[in-house]
Amino acid sequence: MENKLNNLSNEQISGRPRRVTNEASFTRPRRLILFFSAAALVIFLAAGTLAYAYYELHTPVNKNNIKAVEFVVTKGQGVKEIAWQLADAKLIRSAWWFKVYVWYKNQGSAMQAGKYALGQNFNVPQITEVITGGKVVLNEVKITFPEGFSNKQIITRLSEQGLPQNGELDGENVDDYQVQYKFLSDAPAEVSLEGFLFPDTYIFDRDDKSSAIIKKFLDNFDKKLTPDLREQISRQGKKIYDIIILASIVQQEAIGEEDMPLVSGVFANRLRLGMALESDATINYVTGKKDRQALYGDLKIKSPYNTYLNRGLPPGPISNPGIMAIKAAIFPATTDYLYFLHPLDGPTVFSKTLSEHNQNKAKYLK
Known part of the structure; x- marks a missing residue:
């Protein structure tokens, strides 16, 4: 048991x-x-x-939007404030993630005050790189104006850069500057500055007003038209204004600088003989076209700038000529030519008589 x-x-x-x-x-x-x-x-x-x-x-806010906008970081701004400012400007997707990224990269103290060009096609690392790298937008802008640009074209190119700040460049006239610049003294009062805005590359301040911009153009013209050139004009008994008018036409008519003295010689001969200049470039100035040879109907347009209907020089320059065109107007080539034409392909063809000119037209302008 x-x-x-x-x-x-x-x-x-x-x-x-x-x-x-x-x-x-x-x-x-x-x-x-x-x-x-x-x-x-x-x-x-x-x-x-x-x-x-x-x-x-x-991921950018909009990778297809390449337009840059100005973004300003002021001195003393913190990361939080910058983040919200970026978000409000729709430059980043999230202020919170921007702050996280800056914290993770330990770049909060590297943010630099200044003006920056940012866009919706930037992502957060790219924006951070710009701001921490101090890649500020300079308050200067470099603009190139080709020889032969009209005042209208110059104004358009300036306005593309937001210049001038007061937006009144087209209202500037010769008489506003005649006291300061003696080369304007023989120009008629109240005419535009066409012809005297010397074509070149300029550096402007983004805050420049129209008067400051004009001064840079005129200072350059004053420098380029040397005392020797002015003396030559005076010896010939001519006016600077008339030389610039002719130079502006030569600038537009000549295919290259090598053509300029001969083209100027043709016009000098026609002026001496009392013939109409018959410049297609002056017709283009009236119509706004860019035809190498003006249309027949345009030749009948009533305008003081129509050098087919009116003999002598037009009342003012039709463009802003470069120094080579100005020199060609002062020193035209000695020639017997009275006509020239521009073939569709090839160099300028010059003629001494109307009969020869018509033969060249039939040959080269088919």
């Missing part, structure tokens, strides 16, 4: 560990599954967050 009880007791005791072992074997895989599931979830969330962060940081 006692042995049976001992055996029963041993069986019960020995059976308990077996049940515990079975439960442990069942629980361990569940814990592993939960662990790896949680780890996978964390990795998934982290990957998603990183992907979203990358999208927010590296």
Whole structure:
């Protein structure tokens, strides 16, 4: 009896560990599954967050909008304020992600005050690079004006850069500057400055008013028209204004600088003989066209600048000539030519008589 009880007791005791072992074997895989599931979830969330962060940081607001806008960082501005300012200007997608990026890169103290040219096609790293690199927009602008540009073309090119600030360049006349610039003294009062805005490359301040811009043009003209050239004009008994009128026509008519003295010689001969200049360039000035040879109907337009209908020089320059055209007007080539034409392809063809000119027209202008 006692042995049976001992055996029963041993069986019960020995059976308990077996049940515990079975439960442990069942629980361990569940814990592993939960662990790896949680780890996978964390990795998934982290990957998603990183992907979203990358999208927010590296995707521009509008990659197709390349127009630059001025963005100003003032002295003492913090990252938070700059971030909200960028967001308000629609230059970044999220102020929060901008702040995170700057914090992560430890560039908060590197932000520099100044004017910057930013666009919606910039992403956050690019914007940060510009501002921390101090790549400020200079308050100066360099503009090139080709020889032969009219005042209208000059005004258009200036306005493309937001100049002048007062927007009144087209209202500037000769009489506003005649006292300061003696070369304007023989120009009629109240005419435009056409012809005297010397073509060149200039550096302007973005805050320049019209008077400051005009002064740079006229200062350059004053320098280029040397005392020797003025003396030559005076010796010939001519006026600077008339020389500039002729030079402006030569500038437009000549194909290249090598043509200018001969073209000027043709016009000088026609003026001496009392013939009309018959310059197609003056017709283009009236019509606004760029025809190498004016249309027949345009030759009948009534205008003081129509040198087919009116003899002598037109009342004013038709462009702003360069120094070579001015020199050609002062020193025209000695020639017997009275006519010239521009073939569709090839150099200028000159003629001494109308008959020869008509033959050349039939030959070269088919």
